[in-house]
Amino acid sequence: MEEWKKDARRDVVITDLDALVPKDHLLRKIEKVMDYDWLYERLDPFYCHDNGRPGTDPVVLIKMVLIQHLYGIPSLRQTHQRIQDTISYRWFLGYSLLDNIPHFATVSYAFCKRFPPELSEEIFEHILSKALNHRMVDPSAVFIDGTHIKASANKKKYQKQQVKKDAKVYDEQLRQEVNAEREKLGKKPIEEDNDDEDKPGGTTDRAVSTTDPDAGMFVKGEHERQFAYEAHTACDKNGFVLGVEVTAGNIHDSAAWDAVYDRVNSRLEGTKFVVMDSAYKTPWIAKKTLDDGNIPILPYTRRHYKENTYRPWDYTYDIANDQFICPREGILRHTTTDKEGKRIYRSTPKHCVNCPSKSRCNANEKGQKVFATHIWQEYLDIVEQLRKTDRGKALYRQRKETIERVFADAKEKHAMRYTHHRGLARVTNWVRLKYAAMNLKKLAKWRWNSSVFCTIRLLFCSYMEKTTCLA
Numbered sequence: 030m031e032e033w034k035k036d037a038r039r040d041v042v043i044t045d046l047d048a049l050v051p052k053d054h055l056l057r058k059i060e061k062v063m064d065y066d067w068l069y070e071r072l073d074p075f076y077c078h079d080n081g082r083p084g085t086d087p088v089v090l091i092k093m094v095l096i097q098h099l100y101g102i103p104s105l106r107q108t109h110q111r112i113q114d115t116i117s118y119r120w121f122l123g124y125s126l127l128d129n130i131p132h133f134a135t136v137s138y139a140f141c142k143r144f145p146p147e148l149s150e151e152i153f154e155h156i157l158s159k160a161l162n163h164r165m166v167d168p169s170a171v172f173i174d175g176t177h178i179k180a181s182a183n184k185k186k187y188q189k190q191q192v193k194k195d196a197k198v199y200d201e202q203l204r205q206e207v208n209a210e211r212e213k214l215g216k217k218p219i220e221e222d223n224d225d226e227d228k229p230g231g232t233t234d235r236a237v238s239t240t241d242p243d244a245g246m247f248v249k250g251e252h253e254r255q256f257a258y259e260a261h262t263a264c265d266k267n268g269f270v271l272g273v274e275v276t277a278g279n280i281h282d283s284a285a286w287d288a289v290y291d292r293v294n295s296r297l298e299g300t301k302f303v304v305m306d307s308a309y310k311t312p313w314i315a316k317k318t319l320d321d322g323n324i325p326i327l328p329y330t331r332r333h334y335k336e337n338t339y340r341p342w343d344y345t346y347d348i349a350n351d352q353f354i355c356p357r358e359g360i361l362r363h364t365t366t367d368k369e370g371k372r373i374y375r376s377t378p379k380h381c382v383n384c385p386s387k388s389r390c391n392a393n394e395k396g397q398k399v400f401a402t403h404i405w406q407e408y409l410d411i412v413e414q415l416r417k418t419d420r421g422k423a424l425y426r427q428r429k430e431t432i433e434r435v436f437a438d439a440k441e442k443h444a445m446r447y448t449h450h451r452g453l454a455r456v457t458n459w460v461r462l463k464y465a466a467m468n469l470k471k472l473a474k475w476r477w478n479s480s481v482f483c484t485i486r487l488l489f490c491s492y493m494e495k496t497t498c499l500a
Contacts (some may be wrong), residue, residue, distance in 0.1 A: 090136045166267065257277075311382065
C-alpha cells in the first residue's frame with residue numbers, strides 16, 4: 030500500500046504569527062498606509078479609564094468592521110466566525126492564535142450606542158484625505174450616479190399614507206425669477222408655499238413600510254416592486270469615491286443631486302467636468318453646474334412625438350419680441366410664466382383656426398397652439414451643444430469604467446447588493462464605511478505598487494552606475 034502523508038494537524042510548531050502572513054497580503058498593505066492615533070484621540074472621551082472592567086480596544090472594533098467591508102462579508106456574526114480561524118485577520122487585529130476575539134455584539138453595540146454617529150463619515154473623510162494628499166485623486170472630472178440597495182423590509186407589509194411632497198432646493202430662487210417675469214407681463218406674483226397639507230398638491234400617496242419606514246418602494250422597468258435605499262455617489266476618473274448621499278429608494282436622482290454635488294464641489298479644487306446620466310438632465314442642474322464654472326456632460330434624451338407633427342426646433346424664437354414663429358409664419362406670444370418655471374406661448378385662434386397645418390402643430394379645437402419652454406431653457410441648450418463635442422462623448426463613455434465600475438465592485442465584491450440594517454441613519458453609516466473600505470483598498474494597493482516600482486528603479490539605476498564605472 031502506498032504511504033500516504035501523515036496527519037500533521039496536531040504537530041507542535043514554534044513560529045510567530047507575523048511569519049505566517051504573506052508579505053504582499055492586502056492587510057499588510059493597508060497597515061502601511063493607515064494610522065490610528067487620531068482614532069484613539071477621537072474616541073477617548075467615550076471610555077472610562079478609572080473604574081469598571083477594561084474596555085475592548087476601539088481600533089480593534091473598527092478593524093473588525095473594515096474586515097467585513099473589505100472582504101464583502103454579509104454580517105458581523107460571520108465576520109466574527111471568520112476572524113477566529115483566519116490567521117491574517119488575527120494578525121491585522123494584533124491578536125495571537127489563542128486570544129479571544131471580541132464578540133460581534135460588542136462591535137454592534139459600540140457603533141450603535143458608544144461611538145459618535147458621525148464616526149463613519151470621519152473615517153471616510155480621513156481615508157479620502159490620504160488619497161488626496163498622495164495625489165491619487167483626479168478631480169478634473171467627477172462622475173455622479175445612484176444605485177439602489179435592497180432594504181431589509183418585507184415588500185408585502187406596508188400601508189398607504191399621505192406624505193408631504195419634498196421641497197426642492199431651488200424653489201425660492203425659481204419663484205423670484207418667475208415673479209420678475211410675471212410682473213413684466215402684468216400678472217399677479219406667485220405667493221410662497223407655506224407647506225399647508227390641506228392645499229391641493231401638497232401631499233402625495235406613498236407606500237410606507239411597516240418594517241422599515243425610512244425605506245422607499247422602488248419600481249423600475251421590469252424589476253419587481255421592493256423596498257430599497259439609494260446611494261447617490263460621486264467618484265473621480267480613478268474610481269475613488271468622493272461623496273455619497275443615501276436616501277429612500279423612491280427619491281429621484283435629481284432631488285438628491287444637490288447634496289452630493291455641493292459636498293464634492295466644496296471639497297475639491299480643479300473640477301472641470303461633471304458627468305451624469307439622463308436622470309440628472311434638468312434645467313436646475315444644468316444651470317447650477319454652469320454657474321459654478323463647471324461643464325456638465327449629459328446624454329441625449331429621446332423625446333416622443335406623434336408622426337407628421339412639428340418638432341420644437343421647427344419653431345423660430347424672436348429674441349427682440351420674446352415670441353415664437355411657427356413654420357407657417359404664425360406668431361406665438363408669451364402670455365404667462367407658471368410657478369414651475371414654464372414660459373407659456375400661445376397663438377391667436379382667429380389667425381390659426383383655418384390653418385391647413387393645424388393638425389401638424391397639435392392645436393386645440395379653437396385653433397390655438399400652446400408652446401412651453403422653461404425659464405432656464407438656455408442652460409439646457411448649452412448642455413446639448415456640449416454633448417456633441419468629442420471631449421463630451423469621450424467623458425460620457427468613461428462612466429462604465431468609473432462610477433458603474435464602483436457600483437459593480439461594491440455589489441459583487443463588497444456585499445452592497447442588500448443591507449441587513451434598518452433606518453436611514455444606520456444604512457448611511459453602513460454605506461459610508463463600505464466606500465471607505467473600497468477607497469482604502471485602492472489606496473493601499475497603489476501605494477504598494479508605487480513603492481515596489483521605486484525599489485526596482487533604484488536597484489536598476491545603481492546597477493547601471495556600477496556597470497558604467499567598470500566600463
